[in-house]
Amino acid sequence: xxxxxxxxxxxxxxxxxxxxxxxxxxxxxxxxxxxxxxxxxxxxxxxxxxxxxxxxxxxxxxxxxxxxxxxxxxxxxxxxxxxxxxxxxxxxxxxxxxxxxxxxxxxxxxxxxxxxxxxxxxxxxxxxxxxxxxxxxxxxxxxxxxxxxxxxxxxxxxxxxxxxxxxxxxxxxxxxxxxxxxxxxxxxxxxxxxxxxxxxxxxxxxxxxxxxxxxxxxxxxxxxxxxxxxxxxxxxxxxxxxxxxxxxxxxxxxxxxxxxxxxxxxxxxxxxxxxxxxxxx
Numbered sequence: 001x002x003x004x005x006x007x008x009x010x011x012x013x014x015x016x017x018x019x020x021x022x023x024x025x026x027x028x029x030x031x032x033x034x035x036x037x038x039x040x041x042x043x044x045x046x047x048x049x050x051x052x053x054x055x056x057x058x059x060x061x062x063x064x065x066x067x068x069x070x071x072x073x074x075x076x077x078x079x080x081x082x083x084x085x086x087x088x089x090x091x092x093x094x095x096x097x098x099x100x101x102x103x104x105x106x107x108x109x110x111x112x113x114x115x116x117x118x119x120x121x122x123x124x125x126x127x128x129x130x131x132x133x134x135x136x137x138x139x140x141x142x143x144x145x146x147x148x149x150x151x152x153x154x155x156x157x158x159x160x161x162x163x164x165x166x167x168x169x170x171x172x173x174x175x176x177x178x179x180x181x182x183x184x185x186x187x188x189x190x191x192x193x194x195x196x197x198x199x200x201x202x203x204x205x206x207x208x209x210x211x212x213x214x215x216x217x218x219x220x221x222x223x224x225x226x227x228x229x230x231x232x233x234x235x236x237x238x239x240x241x242x243x244x245x246x247x248x249x250x251x252x253x254x255x256x257x258x259x260x261x262x263x264x265x266x267x268x269x270x271x272x273x274x275x276x277x278x279x280x281x
Contacts, residue, residue, distance in 0.1 A: 003136075003194075004201040006052040006060075007119065010135040012037040019048040028131070035065065035102065039132040041078070041123035046130075049120040052137065057112040061143055063136045064121065065104050066097035070128035073097040077126040080107070085115040095121075097130065104134070104173070108143065138201050141208045147184075148177035151216050159219070162226045180218030187214040 003010075008018035014037055016027045021039075025046040030036045039048045054060065064080060066073070075094050082091035090111070097103045111117065119137065123130040142150070148166045152159050164176040172178040185191070185198035188207045192199040203211055 004138050005136040006054055007050055007135060007137050012039050012133060012135075016048060019050050022047045022049070033102070035067075035131075035133045037133070038067075039121070041121065041130045041132060043123050043126050043128060043130075045122065045124060047120050047122035048132065049118055051116050051118045053116055054111050054113050054139075056139070058110070058139045059108050060111050060137055060139050061106055061108050062093075062119070063104070063106045063134060064095065064132060065102050065134040066095050067102045067131040067133075068097040068099055068126055068128065069131065070099060071126070072099045073126055073130070076124060078121075078123050078130045081120045081122065082109070082111075083118050083120070085117070090117065095130075102133075106143065136201060140200055140203050141205045142203070144174050144178075144181050144200050147181055147212065147215055148174040150212065151177060151180070151219055154216060155219060155223070158223055162223055164219070164222070176222070177215065177219060180215045180222065183218045184211045184214035187211070 009016075012019075012027060014027075016025075016039060019039065023045040024042040025048050026040050026042075028038050028040050030038055041047060062080065066078065068078070073094075073096055078095040078097065080091065080093040080095060081089060083089050091107075091109045093107050093109075096105060119135075121132050121135065145166065152164065152166050155164070159176075166175045166177060169175060174181055182198040185200065185203065188203070188211050190199055190202035190207070190211070191197065192202070
């Protein structure tokens with residue numbers, strides 16, 4: 001399967017093939033972690049660049065993993081720059097990065113077809129080397145954060161009362177919805193064949209609604225576990241039947257009586273056994 005990206009060799013596998021290196025930029029086989037090949041940008045202008053074209057006038061997403069050696073990056077020390085065929089700067093994006101830790105970052109910007117662009121990653125003035133990996137540029141119907149925000153809005157007060165958030169926190173890049181998004185992407189087959197990980201780049205417009213439904217289902221199951229601990233209360237004239245929330249969520253996730261789901265599509269495997277058929281003697 002062809003990797004969905006306007007760029008080639010964004011993983012820097014085995015070499016800087018496809019990239020133009022400048023001012024001492026070089027290839028490294030990696031540091032024994034999940035990044036098996038990286039571009040190393042020395043301070044003082046070390047860079048790698050690649051020309052590319054796009055189809056359609058769309059908001060494209062660019063992803064890059066960054067590790068600053070020795071010290072965290074400050075504004076302007078390392079940048080992602082895109083120029084058009086006439087040399088005009090279209091995008092200038094400061095890269096962030098903690099000291100000696102990989103930082104995954106995704107940016108969105110609009111590009112129009114009809115010209116050749118060049119994407120450059122440059123270490124302008126960082127104290128030490130900056131390592132770069134997993135550089136992709138692509139279009140998808142919605143980003144992971146947009147998927148999280150849409151499901152969060154749909155769940156409304158159920159989500160807000162349960163303190164679900166879309167704010168990134170560590171590995172939870174979409175807050176409370178990261179695991180549900182991973183499960184939703186897997187359910188529709190949006191999986192990177194090289195890493196076997198859920199990958200937003202394999203989400204197509206035709207599968208968007210199915211993916212959203214799966215993410216919502218995962219979020220509802222999370223809410224069901226949260227509200228399962230709620231019990232009915234009776235304090236004088238005030239009565240709250242909080243257990244009804246958990247019961248309603250159980251129905252929505254297909255766990256109610258008879259396994260039906262109100263307003264949801266429940267998918268089951270259809271099986272047949274010999275007694276289901278009649279044979280002529």
